[in-house]
Amino acid sequence: xxxxxxxxxxxxxxxxxxKVTGKTKYASEEGIGIPGMLYGKILTSPYAHxxxxxxxxxKASRSKGVRAxxxxxxxxxxxxxxxxxxxxVLCHERVRFVGDTIAVVAAxxxxxxxEATKLIQVEYEALPAIFNAEEAMxxxxxxxxxxELANYNRPAYGYLGNDLPGPNVHTHHKIRKGNVDKGFQExxxxxxxRFQNDRITHCQFELYNxxxxxxxxxxxxxxxxxxxxxxxxxxxxxxNLSRSKLRVRTxxxxxxxxxxxxxxxxxxxxxxxxDRPVKMVYTREDCFIxxxxxxxxxxxxxxxxxxxxxxxxxxxxxxxxxxxYTDYAxxxxxxxxxxxxxxxxxxxxxxxxxxxxxxxxxxPLRGFGNAEALWATEQQMDIAADKLGIDPLEFRxxxxxxxxxxxxxxxxxxxxxxxxxxxxxxxxxxWDKPLDQPKDKHIKIGKGIALGNKYSLGDTASSAMVKxxxxxxxxxxxxxDDCGQGLNTVVAQIAAEEFHVPIxxxxxxxxxxxRVPYDYGTASSRSTLYIGNAVLLACRDAKKKxxxxxxxxxNTTPDGxxxxxxxxxxxxxxxxxxxxxxxxxxxxxEATGLVKWATCLEEGAGIIGTASFWGHADQxxxxxxxxERLSMSVAYGGQAVEVAVDTETGIVKxxxxxxxxxxxxxxxxxxxxxxxxxGVALGIGSALYEGFIFNDKGELLNPNFHDYKICSMINVPxxxxxxLGMVEYPxxxxxxxxxxxxxxxxxxxxPAIANAIYNAIGVRLYHMPMTPERVLQAVRKxxxxxxxxxxx
Amino acid sequence: xxxxIELKVNGIIQEVVVESWWSLARVLRExxxxxxxxxxxxxxxxxxxxxLIDGKAVKSCLYPVMKxxxxxxxxxxxxxxxxxxxxxxxxxxxxxxxxxxxYCTPGMIIAxxxxxxxxxxxxxxxxxxxxxxxxxxCTGYKKIVESILAAAEKI
Numbered sequence: 001x002x003x004x005x006x007x008x009x010x011x012x013x014x015x016x017x018x019k020v021t022g023k024t025k026y027a028s029e030e031g032i033g034i035p036g037m038l039y040g041k042i043l044t045s046p047y048a049h050x051x052x053x054x055x056x057x058x059k060a061s062r063s064k065g066v067r068a069x070x071x072x073x074x075x076x077x078x079x080x081x082x083x084x085x086x087x088x089v090l091c092h093e094r095v096r097f098v099g100d101t102i103a104v105v106a107a108x109x110x111x112x113x114x115e116a117t118k119l120i121q122v123e124y125e126a127l128p129a130i131f132n133a134e135e136a137m138x139x140x141x142x143x144x145x146x147x148e149l150a151n152y153n154r155p156a157y158g159y160l161g162n163d164l165p166g167p168n169v170h171t172h173h174k175i176r177k178g179n180v181d182k183g184f185q186e187x188x189x190x191x192x193x194r195f196q197n198d199r200i201t202h203c204q205f206e207l208y209n210x211x212x213x214x215x216x217x218x219x220x221x222x223x224x225x226x227x228x229x230x231x232x233x234x235x236x237x238x239x240n241l242s243r244s245k246l247r248v249r250t251x252x253x254x255x256x257x258x259x260x261x262x263x264x265x266x267x268x269x270x271x272x273x274x275d276r277p278v279k280m281v282y283t284r285e286d287c288f289i290x291x292x293x294x295x296x297x298x299x300x301x302x303x304x305x306x307x308x309x310x311x312x313x314x315x316x317x318x319x320x321x322x323x324x325y326t327d328y329a330x331x332x333x334x335x336x337x338x339x340x341x342x343x344x345x346x347x348x349x350x351x352x353x354x355x356x357x358x359x360x361x362x363x364p365l366r367g368f369g370n371a372e373a374l375w376a377t378e379q380q381m382d383i384a385a386d387k388l389g390i391d392p393l394e395f396r397x398x399x400x401x402x403x404x405x406x407x408x409x410x411x412x413x414x415x416x417x418x419x420x421x422x423x424x425x426x427x428x429x430x431w432d433k434p435l436d437q438p439k440d441k442h443i444k445i446g447k448g449i450a451l452g453n454k455y456s457l458g459d460t461a462s463s464a465m466v467k468x469x470x471x472x473x474x475x476x477x478x479x480x481d482d483c484g485q486g487l488n489t490v491v492a493q494i495a496a497e498e499f500h501v502p503i504x505x506x507x508x509x510x511x512x513x514x515r516v517p518y519d520y521g522t523a524s525s526r527s528t529l530y531i532g533n534a535v536l537l538a539c540r541d542a543k544k545k546x547x548x549x550x551x552x553x554x555n556t557t558p559d560g561x562x563x564x565x566x567x568x569x570x571x572x573x574x575x576x577x578x579x580x581x582x583x584x585x586x587x588x589x590e591a592t593g594l595v596k597w598a599t600c601l602e603e604g605a606g607i608i609g610t611a612s613f614w615g616h617a618d619q620x621x622x623x624x625x626x627x628e629r630l631s632m633s634v635a636y637g638g639q640a641v642e643v644a645v646d647t648e649t650g651i652v653k654x655x656x657x658x659x660x661x662x663x664x665x666x667x668x669x670x671x672x673x674x675x676x677x678x679g680v681a682l683g684i685g686s687a688l689y690e691g692f693i694f695n696d697k698g699e700l701l702n703p704n705f706h707d708y709k710i711c712s713m714i715n716v717p718x719x720x721x722x723x724l725g726m727v728e729y730p731x732x733x734x735x736x737x738x739x740x741x742x743x744x745x746x747x748x749x750x751p752a753i754a755n756a757i758y759n760a761i762g763v764r765l766y767h768m769p770m771t772p773e774r775v776l777q778a779v780r781k782x783x784x785x786x787x788x789x790x791x792x
Numbered sequence: 793x794x795x796x797i798e799l800k801v802n803g804i805i806q807e808v809v810v811e812s813w814w815s816l817a818r819v820l821r822e823x824x825x826x827x828x829x830x831x832x833x834x835x836x837x838x839x840x841x842x843x844l845i846d847g848k849a850v851k852s853c854l855y856p857v858m859k860x861x862x863x864x865x866x867x868x869x870x871x872x873x874x875x876x877x878x879x880x881x882x883x884x885x886x887x888x889x890x891x892x893x894x895y896c897t898p899g900m901i902i903a904x905x906x907x908x909x910x911x912x913x914x915x916x917x918x919x920x921x922x923x924x925x926x927x928x929x930c931t932g933y934k935k936i937v938e939s940i941l942a943a944a945e946k947i
Contacts, residue, residue, distance in 0.1 A: 012886055019894030020882040020901060022828015022868035029827045203929050205832040205840055205895035254830070254895030255929050284834045484893030484930045670889040674935060678892065681932035705837035705927065712927055713920040718937045 006497040010670040027225040031211040031279040040280035041113035043103040045095035048129035048358040048698030060119040065112035080238045083330040085153040096324035099289035106270040129358035133321035136168045137355045145356040159622030171330040171354030175625030183313025183347030187304030195376035197768040198691035199296040206254020208282040212267035219245045226261030227481040228521025229513040250511035256483035258365040288703035292363025299376035313347035323361040336369025338455040341407040343399045348408045378450040378751030410626035417662030417729035421638035424660035429640035442648040446760025449640040452747030455631035460520035461614030464534035470581040472566020477509045479519025480531045486671040491535045498539035500564035525740030532735035533613040542609025633739035637661035639748040643756040650772030659724040665737035679745020685711045687750035691769045802870030817841040817852040828868035828898045839926030842899035849906035868898035880946040884939040892930035
């Protein structure tokens with residue numbers, strides 16, 4: 001293969017210039033200053049669980065500037081969803097969490113819309129609510145959120161609805177391998193623990209927003225801050241529209257790490273009703289409550305281990321509080337089962353349950369189930385190592401799977417640099433070097449390590465188009481999104497490499513369902529591999545067509561031709577050159593008369609390459625969770641951290657973090673680094689600061705950046721204290737060997753910090769976030785019940 | 793109440809109709825079309841709306857527009873010099889890959905400019921301390937800190 005000149009290079013991001021100058025138009029800029037624009041607002045439930053007895057919108061409708069007030073009766077009777085059709089566009093007879101959407105208003109101004117929502121009179125009959133998932137999952141739970149659950153349609157992964165132990169349980173995912181009971185019998189050591197993580201949310205900086213324009217032909221154009229124009233078209237189902245009637249447009253998104261699409265359906269609804277363009281921007285509070293947060297989980301782990309450090313059996317029970325509706329939760333629950341693919345676990349049993357409660361619904365957040373599972377299991381690894389007297393790094397290396405082994409799901413492991421990641425992270429943090437403790441006796445320093453991973457979905461597809469222009473420029477059309485991770489730069493690099501042109505000659509077209517071909521979209525760390533492949537193959541398809549045409553003109557065979565800077569040439573005789581414009585139809589001898597001047601035909605001679613790439617996934621056995629090919633690729637990462645714990649205040653500070661990740665091959669090394677750095681910050685935030693706080697009525701008490709703290713600059717190590725690097729174990733299916741790494745980045749961070757805290761003060765924290773209060777509580781408990789006898 | 797006021801933004805005096813209770817951020821975006829200034833947290837915690845007012849970094853989502861009269865306002869759109877050259881901070885953010893989604897970027901760069909105007913050669917710790925009120929969810933800050941230190945070298 002020829003030497004790569006663009007791939008693997010730190011090409012400046014193609015969107016960086018417009019972003020540093022403030023020129024980028026996000027969806028949030030769409031519709032500003034357009035005459036006739038209406039503005040939408042939502043009215044949400046103040047009750048966690050209640051029956052709606054009556055809604056009186058007459059006052060609101062008469063309010064100044066109000067154009068529409070819509071409630072459940074204005075929405076379709078059928079429920080919709082991603083995996084379980086369990087939600088109406090607006091509540092019908094019942095509300096199920098504080099924040100459930102009851103009505104939407106469109107008015108001439110934001111203020112008029114907001115005023116009108118206050119004039120809607122709703123009569124409720126409060127119902128008992130339930131917030132605790134372990135109580136909610138009981139067979140005799142007196143509160144039932146969805147009495148008709150058994151009749152709900154399950155458009156995908158229907159087997160997750162089998163063997164449900166209680167009326168609020170909507171999902172049960174199983175993995176079975178070997179015989180765990182036998183494994184536990186043969187083990188020298190049994191370790192059982194319960195872990196928990198609180199609900200967190202994405203905090204994308206761009207507030208969720210959308211604008212819906214009714215078009216003159218009766219169709220709609222929707223602009224949204226969400227992602228995946230093509231998959232968002234699925235919303236048609238909710239409104240009984242045909243796909244061609246809804247054009248979805250996205251732009252560069254102001255952060256993603258999950259989803260942010262719910263404003264879209266409300267603007268569609270209002271635009272259909274008013275026949276006017278409608279813009280809706282969620283408040284920050286709306287974004288917290290209706291943001292499809294990361295799933296709060298309770299995770300029981302039981303391990304059976306031999307004295308020599310071999311893990312014989314692991315049994316996991318996961319209880320997931322998915323809130324009032326499911327959205328992506330059943331898939332998140334199922335896919336969390338992939339986290340275990342990094343270790344050799346001959347006997348394995350996993351039961352993960354999704355439970356309805358009267359909290360807000362949940363969805364995907366960077367890691368899609370893996371990070372929470374690893375929070376539990378990567379601490380369990382340290383607990384075991386401690387009891388066995390084995391170094392936690394060695395214990396992990398001993399049990400990490402190798403290339404070619406079969407993982408717990410039945411998949412053959414491929415492209416795994418996990419061990420090297422662990423070793424590198426350990427080396428960089430000086431793992432074996434004892435720490436100097438500070439003079440201040442209250443401050444204790446410790447080190448911790450963890451291994452993480454993130455799969456990419458197996459059963460999805462991408463397609464792409466590549467248009468070659470007669471001036472040598474290339475246009476790439478893809479159906480993914482650039483949320484800042486740099487997908488557009490990646491695909492531009494691929495096209496530039498394939499056509500041997502400077503990156504400036506590549507234009508990327510994305511975020512428009514009317515222009516891009518089918519794509520499952522940007523999700524699951526899949527874009528580089530799937531979309532990258534589709535673009536690569538589309539480039540080659542276009543080149544094949546070009547070379548066939550050029551071969552005739554150059555009197556050679558297509559395989560003897562290559563292209564550089566818009567010039568086709570004979571590989572064996574590079575002096576023989578044909579400019580790409582020479583392929584114009586007008587220059588063809590068959591073109592006679594006026595046709596020669598017809599620019600439309602000349603432009604029509606531009607060659608379009610198309611291609612699709614799909615994952616060829618295998619069916620999962622619903623009873624055992626086994627399948628030969630369930631995920632596409634897995635990125636692995638080792639992280640080692642050094643923390644300082646103040647035993648007087650409970651405050652934990654991350655002093656150093658070292659990360660090594662296996663991404664197959666870096667298309668753009670700096671952008672890969674940037675993904676890891678961002679993941680580290682989100683990981684630190686989730687580990688130490690972030691968590692929803694509800695009162696006993698189910699009201700969220702901290703829906704803002706003041707009371708819900710994300711990391712600021714001073715919370716994240718920088719410079720040499722934040723060291724990272726990639727190890728590249730190429731993936732056979734990846735473009736140039738690359739696989740996605742965006743989500744894996746944060747999966748080891750939280751458990752590595754927990755392990756470092758234990759190393760520092762001998763106290764284990766089982767509940768994330770590890771706030772000062774929780775650290776202090778744990779310290780006091782240890783002091784009271786287990787006063788230290790020897791210093792660790 | 794609607795009023796017509798004069799604002800001096802990026803060196804140009806412009807007339808704009810505002811509601812007297814509007815924030816400066818809203819007027820910049822909706823009245824003057826200067827949408828590089830972003831609104832994100834709505835509570836003054838994130839800094840995406842940072843602009844310079846008489847040389848000081850200010851969170852414009854909390855700043856009443858009526859207070860901005862007769863003041864010198866600089867937004868991200870005003871950072872390019874008259875020859876069309878990027879400010880060294882903008883250049884450094886590009887070269888050091890400090891931009892991901894870009895939504896915090898304008899506010900971050902403006903706040904960093906205020907820092908460098910006050911303290912042309914800050915230490916790493918001073919950068920982090922000064923900018924701790926400008927949040928970013930994508931980058932983890934490492935490359936932002938690098939960019940600011942690199943730009944300080946150039947100025």
